[in-house]
Amino acid sequence: MSDLDEFKVTYFDECSELLGELEEIFAVIELGDRDSARINAAFRAVHSIKGGAGAFGFSALVEFAHGYETLMDQVRDGRVSMSDDVVTLCIRANDLLADFVGAARSDAPLAAEHGLAEKLQMAALAEGQAIDGELDDFDFDFTPIAVDLGKDEAETKIEVHTDQFADAPSTDLDGQWEISFRPHAALYARANDPLLLFRELAALGHMSVQAQMLDLPPLADFEPFGVYCLWTISLVSPDLTEAMIREVFEFVEGDCDISVVRLGEQTGTGENDVTVQVAISATDVLDPNINDFLMLSDDEIGAMIEFGEPDDLREAPLVGQETVGASIPQEAIAAGPEAGIPEPTSAKPIVELADEGDRRAVGVQSIRVDLEKVDRVVNMVGELVITQSMLTQQMDETLRTQYTELVRGLEVLAQTTRGLQDSVMAIRAQPVKSVFSRMPRLVRELGLKTGKTIKLEMVGEATEIDKTVIEQLSDPLTHMIRNSADHGIESGAVRLAAGKPEAGTIRLGAEQAGGNILITIEDDGAGINRERVLQVARSRGVVAPDADPTDEQIDQLIFAPGFSTAEAVSDISGRGVGMDVVLSNIRKIGGSVNVRSRPGRGTRMTLRLPLTLAVLDVMLVQVGQSRYVVPLSSIVETIQCSRAAFSRVPSGGQVLHVRGEYVQVIDLAERFELDGARDAESRFLVLCEAEGSHKIALIVDDIMGQQQVVIKSLEENFERVEGIAGGTILGDGNVALIVDVQGLKASDPHRTAA
Amino acid sequence: MMEALDMRDDAVDQSAIAAQNALQLIAFSIGEQTYGVEITTVREIRAWNGATPLPNTRDYVRGVINLRGTIVPIFDLRARFGDGKTTPTKNHVVVVMSVGNKWVGILVDAVSDILTVSRDDIHNVPEGNSIDTELLNGIVTHEGRMVGLIDLLAVVSSARADA
Numbered sequence: 001m002s003d004l005d006e007f008k009v010t011y012f013d014e015c016s017e018l019l020g021e022l023e024e025i026f027a028v029i030e031l032g033d034r035d036s037a038r039i040n041a042a043f044r045a046v047h048s049i050k051g052g053a054g055a056f057g058f059s060a061l062v063e064f065a066h067g068y069e070t071l072m073d074q075v076r077d078g079r080v081s082m083s084d085d086v087v088t089l090c091i092r093a094n095d096l097l098a099d100f101v102g103a104a105r106s107d108a109p110l111a112a113e114h115g116l117a118e119k120l121q122m123a124a125l126a127e128g129q130a131i132d133g134e135l136d137d138f139d140f141d142f143t144p145i146a147v148d149l150g151k152d153e154a155e156t157k158i159e160v161h162t163d164q165f166a167d168a169p170s171t172d173l174d175g176q177w178e179i180s181f182r183p184h185a186a187l188y189a190r191a192n193d194p195l196l197l198f199r200e201l202a203a204l205g206h207m208s209v210q211a212q213m214l215d216l217p218p219l220a221d222f223e224p225f226g227v228y229c230l231w232t233i234s235l236v237s238p239d240l241t242e243a244m245i246r247e248v249f250e251f252v253e254g255d256c257d258i259s260v261v262r263l264g265e266q267t268g269t270g271e272n273d274v275t276v277q278v279a280i281s282a283t284d285v286l287d288p289n290i291n292d293f294l295m296l297s298d299d300e301i302g303a304m305i306e307f308g309e310p311d312d313l314r315e316a317p318l319v320g321q322e323t324v325g326a327s328i329p330q331e332a333i334a335a336g337p338e339a340g341i342p343e344p345t346s347a348k349p350i351v352e353l354a355d356e357g358d359r360r361a362v363g364v365q366s367i368r369v370d371l372e373k374v375d376r377v378v379n380m381v382g383e384l385v386i387t388q389s390m391l392t393q394q395m396d397e398t399l400r401t402q403y404t405e406l407v408r409g410l411e412v413l414a415q416t417t418r419g420l421q422d423s424v425m426a427i428r429a430q431p432v433k434s435v436f437s438r439m440p441r442l443v444r445e446l447g448l449k450t451g452k453t454i455k456l457e458m459v460g461e462a463t464e465i466d467k468t469v470i471e472q473l474s475d476p477l478t479h480m481i482r483n484s485a486d487h488g489i490e491s492g493a494v495r496l497a498a499g500k501p502e503a504g505t506i507r508l509g510a511e512q513a514g515g516n517i518l519i520t521i522e523d524d525g526a527g528i529n530r531e532r533v534l535q536v537a538r539s540r541g542v543v544a545p546d547a548d549p550t551d552e553q554i555d556q557l558i559f560a561p562g563f564s565t566a567e568a569v570s571d572i573s574g575r576g577v578g579m580d581v582v583l584s585n586i587r588k589i590g591g592s593v594n595v596r597s598r599p600g601r602g603t604r605m606t607l608r609l610p611l612t613l614a615v616l617d618v619m620l621v622q623v624g625q626s627r628y629v630v631p632l633s634s635i636v637e638t639i640q641c642s643r644a645a646f647s648r649v650p651s652g653g654q655v656l657h658v659r660g661e662y663v664q665v666i667d668l669a670e671r672f673e674l675d676g677a678r679d680a681e682s683r684f685l686v687l688c689e690a691e692g693s694h695k696i697a698l699i700v701d702d703i704m705g706q707q708q709v710v711i712k713s714l715e716e717n718f719e720r721v722e723g724i725a726g727g728t729i730l731g732d733g734n735v736a737l738i739v740d741v742q743g744l745k746a747s748d749p750h751r752t753a754a
Numbered sequence: 755m756m757e758a759l760d761m762r763d764d765a766v767d768q769s770a771i772a773a774q775n776a777l778q779l780i781a782f783s784i785g786e787q788t789y790g791v792e793i794t795t796v797r798e799i800r801a802w803n804g805a806t807p808l809p810n811t812r813d814y815v816r817g818v819i820n821l822r823g824t825i826v827p828i829f830d831l832r833a834r835f836g837d838g839k840t841t842p843t844k845n846h847v848v849v850v851m852s853v854g855n856k857w858v859g860i861l862v863d864a865v866s867d868i869l870t871v872s873r874d875d876i877h878n879v880p881e882g883n884s885i886d887t888e889l890l891n892g893i894v895t896h897e898g899r900m901v902g903l904i905d906l907l908a909v910v911s912s913a914r915a916d917a
Contacts, residue, residue, distance in 0.1 A: 718858075
């Protein structure tokens with residue numbers, strides 16, 4: 001892999017992250033939060049995608065991103081208002097941007113007209129209200145080029161030297177600005193070049209730059225990556241606003257200290273040669289009050305910074321400028337709350353904004369690790385757990401009394417191992433947010449398509465699940481939400497007639513319950529039309545004509561495979577389209593689905609998912625000479641055979657009568673052709689839930705206990721075996737097979753009778 | 755497998771031809787008969803220590819063992835040849851080999867020797883019994899004894915089928 005390829009990989013990784021970020025930002029914006037900080041963040045994300053694309057020469061992507069970026073730029077400047085239409089367009093643009101990124105990644109160009117309509121729309125929006133296109137020049141400038149500032153600027157420097165304006169009257173509206181720019185090491189680490197920034201500034205007006213060597217060390221101590229230089233820039237331009245200057249520094253915000261001061265505003269007393277360091281975060285740029293803010297005398301600014309609220313200005317004690325400048329460098333503001341630096345409470349709004357704007361700079365540190373490497377660690381920790389439990393099992397009473405130190409060591413080992421296991425699992429865990437954040441758009445689109453007003457509420461997005469589970473979650477969730485919107489929620493008129501609010505609500509929730517994660521999808525729609533479901537189920541032979549299922553059983557019928565294909569079923573006010581796919585997907589990852597419906601009041605579907613796929617809680621059972629394990633998640637209860645009520649059915653098989661239900665019985669010894677030599681009375685029944693509320697009862701010879709096991713694939717070195725979901729290694733090093741409860745159900749129950 | 759070996763014969767280095775033409779085999783016995791597999795496929799040799807039987811598989815699949823955290827299936831070569839199941843003792847041996855990207859174990863009576871034979875001495879398996887031609891790649895004579903070259907892929911394939 002060449003260097004360039006490696007960079008590309010990193011770039012695409014970043015793109016995925018940025019696209020996810022965009023999605024999240026717009027999910028919030030869509031809900032009505034048109035905070036400028038968010039819009040700025042969105043702009044930055046699009047810009048970053050475009051920047052990289054330019055460097056790699058993905059022209060289609062650059063072109064589209066540029067259009068999008070231009071629009072976002074207009075929006076954040078307030079030249080285009082963030083109307084609902086614009087939001088919808090942006091959300092659509094996010095999708096298209098993802099398409100373009102995908103196309104660039106797979107090197108498969110999209111059709112020329114892909115996204116063209118949206119691009120034109122964005123261009124129309126942006127151009128219609130654009131005041132000037134000055135930013136475009138800046139935007140196309142991706143490639144860092146080493147260029148000398150040249151003589152022009154050097155001459156300018158003399159021309160507009162600060163001193164000339166020091167005595168300028170405060171009423172002078174010709175703007176002279178003094179910018180103090182002090183980069184942090186991080187700025188260089190992110191491959192930013194101050195030179196480029198200065199060139200941007202030079203385009204704004206007459207500029208002079210003065211470098212100040214801080215304490216340049218002797219050459220021997222010189223750190224190549226150290227920061228030894230800060231700059232003072234004076235800029236003269238009649239109609240320059242602070243926002244314009246800040247914009248230049250937008251992408252290095254957080255990696256440097258910047259102060260922008262309008263010199264013409266100084267009151268001209270003797271103390272004014274001190275620079276006032278007004279620490280304003282990038283997110284404040286669009287603050288409409290900013291100009292008023294700058295009209296204040298610096299005494300007032302000082303007071304405001306200290307006390308935050310303009311109302312207090314008159315009463316506020318004056319604060320020396322030096323104090324202000326020194327006490328509020330930007331970093332301190334961002335880090336203030338965490339670092340425990342005492343902050344005047346009234347300064348809070350500034351603090352929060354700064355925090356948001358600098359999130360990337362001061363946020364949680366993270367590293368990118370190949371998932372494969374993590375998996376390897378997970379596997380090895382699994383082995384360690386097994387070895388540890390094996391060691392513990394070896395300790396019999398004599399050893400225990402003889403070697404107390406050894407026992408103590410083993411106990412510590414057990415504890416550490418458990419801690420290690422938890423930590424490793426936590427590395428793989430991700431918040432469900434990554435899936436949830438896709439849903440608002442889905443609901444929105446569904447709302448448009450069905451002509452219903454649908455609100456989506458989400459709770460518990462921070463709940464963490466194993467990455468592999470999360471990956472499997474997207475499809476089922478999409479399916480279920482589509483069902484809720486399509487069939488669950490009624491049209492506005494019907495809802496009003498039923499005395500419900502016109503807008504339907506879908507609630508998406510996640511919470512941890514023991515070793516499981518519960519995901520609930522709840523709507524306040526009409527509920528399942530049980531009559532129709534039953535009718536259809538009977539006509540399709542899913543339910544025997546004479547059977548009389550309970551309400552709960554009828555609700556579960558929507559997961560029956562026969563329900564997925566029929567068009568007639570999707571017409572009913574209940575559900576049914578593709579729900580068997582949901583069930584099988586959730587099954588695949590060891591979860592279960594439960595549905596509860598109240599007619600006229602709504603439906604709630606609950607997904608119960610394992611926290612992780614790597615470790616399974618199982619019950620260890622003995623069948624013949626072999627030990628098998630049954631996943632605990634599928635076990636409902638265990639019953640002694642001597643207390644169970646069996647009946648014969650015509651096929652020769654047995655059914656169990658338990659709690660008013662008849663359940664198919666599978667003798668594992670028989671099914672697996674093992675010698676179950678044990679006395680029938682002393683055997684046990686393990687009642688398992690297989691499909692929906694469908695149960696089967698497994699007869700085993702003995703129940704040996706519960707434990708956690710690491711799932712091992714049989715297919716890795718062999719092939720799939722009927723009725724077996726995989727293997728695991730027990731404490732003694734032997735292999736035990738995992739019973740595939742679903743698979744047993746699916747295979748012919750009369751096979752053993754033949 | 756054989757193809758890969760043949761390709762190496764194309765190498766131009768004359769001095770190496772003699773060595774390349776040689777084939778090293780691990781020889782093992784089932785009853786009176788000796789069989790061999792190419793030494794490079796063998797990963798390790800273990801004493802028989804039991805295996806967890808796999809239900810719903812053919813009778814020559816003895817089950818699975820734990821090989822340092824990986825589950826490896828064990829094939830009973832005697833049963834595979836249709837001579838009935840081996841009754842294993844502690845003296846029986848499992849030869850763990852890699853076939854394609856999978857690791858499998860083969861249960862044999864004993865490992866006897868490492869043989870070096872010439873490729874030119876490999877004979878075709880006489881037509882006749884399909885079991886022979888299916889499971890053997892060829893036959894080679896070593897010190898007057900016949901050694902059957904096992905076709906591992908054939909041995910481990912279709913283990914489930916209509917059990």
